Amino acid sequence: MSIPLLEVTPTTQNQRVEGYEIPDEDDPKIYRLRDVTSDTEINDLIWAGYRQIFSEHLILESYRQQYLESQMRNRAITVRDFIRGLGKSDVYRRLVGETNSNYRLVDISFKRFLGRATYNKDEQIAWSIVIATRGLPGFIDAIVDSDEYRENFGDNIIPYQRRRYNERPFNLVNPRYGYDWRDRQSLRSLQGRSFYQTRKTGDVTKEVVRKAIPVNFLSMAASISPAEVNYQRSRDRVLSQIKNIEIPDMTQGQNSSQNTVKPKEVALPYRYLPSANRPA
Numbered sequence: 171m172s173i174p175l176l177e178v179t180p181t182t183q184n185q186r187v188e189g190y191e192i193p194d195e196d197d198p199k200i201y202r203l204r205d206v207t208s209d210t211e212i213n214d215l216i217w218a219g220y221r222q223i224f225s226e227h228l229i230l231e232s233y234r235q236q237y238l239e240s241q242m243r244n245r246a247i248t249v250r251d252f253i254r255g256l257g258k259s260d261v262y263r264r265l266v267g268e269t270n271s272n273y274r275l276v277d278i279s280f281k282r283f284l285g286r287a288t289y290n291k292d293e294q295i296a297w298s299i300v301i302a303t304r305g306l307p308g309f310i311d312a313i314v315d316s317d318e319y320r321e322n323f324g325d326n327i328i329p330y331q332r333r334r335y336n337e338r339p340f341n342l343v344n345p346r347y348g349y350d351w352r353d354r355q356s357l358r359s360l361q362g363r364s365f366y367q368t369r370k371t372g373d374v375t376k377e378v379v380r381k382a383i384p385v386n387f388l389s390m391a392a393s394i395s396p397a398e399v400n401y402q403r404s405r406d407r408v409l410s411q412i413k414n415i416e417i418p419d420m421t422q423g424q425n426s427s428q429n430t431v432k433p434k435e436v437a438l439p440y441r442y443l444p445s446a447n448r449p450a
Contacts, residue, residue: 178289178292178293179292180289183286185333200327200330201214202326203215203327216252220256221342223253225342235255235256238256238259248325249327249328250314250319253328257310258306258307266346267306269351270351272294272298273294275298275309279310280313281331285322285329285332286331287340
């Protein structure tokens, strides 16, 4: 017995609000099968599907799904079935499904298949249960067969980022894997004999090997990190000092003793001349 999808309260996002933007070159281009009239246009539609689902700026030859492309060119399948096939392919499983947690897999898949991000953590949890019970193929079927997908893209439109507002397409800027998978792969690649490959020349000692271990390096870096500065305490101390400073009165017109300069007798060079006040 399959677990029903948990109820989620939608939050306000750009795609849920009618926009008043003036169309310009930043708006996403919509690829419809009914507008295709030549081989060039069908090729553009297929590559648009690859970019949207695989999130690759350059599609490798090994990523191409020749069987799906042939059916798409012959109009044997709809665009929705083409998108469904890309989501169930080994490429999507290898690039996205196996390198992310279920929560992040839900968020990335919503951005690529539904053109929006997940509303909140509750929606990620609800759809992660679908992945856990039905697997990745069942999860893709649930998205593509959902009412939200049908209402926005139907059977003949390549999914796109709905109401893109001052943002690049998030399906092309998000990395294919999360930090947890990257760190796990780094630790796995440095296990066993790979520690000894960190030193190509000279003698390899146990001390050199220990320095190559990421855990030891991180603990060493944490030990030499400077102490944390309490900016709030420093600010309060400076303010208290400022309040206790006495500013001298520099105003004019008050009774204050002025320093007077007394004249000093100077021996001038012409003092030898006789003066009228002195006897000759």
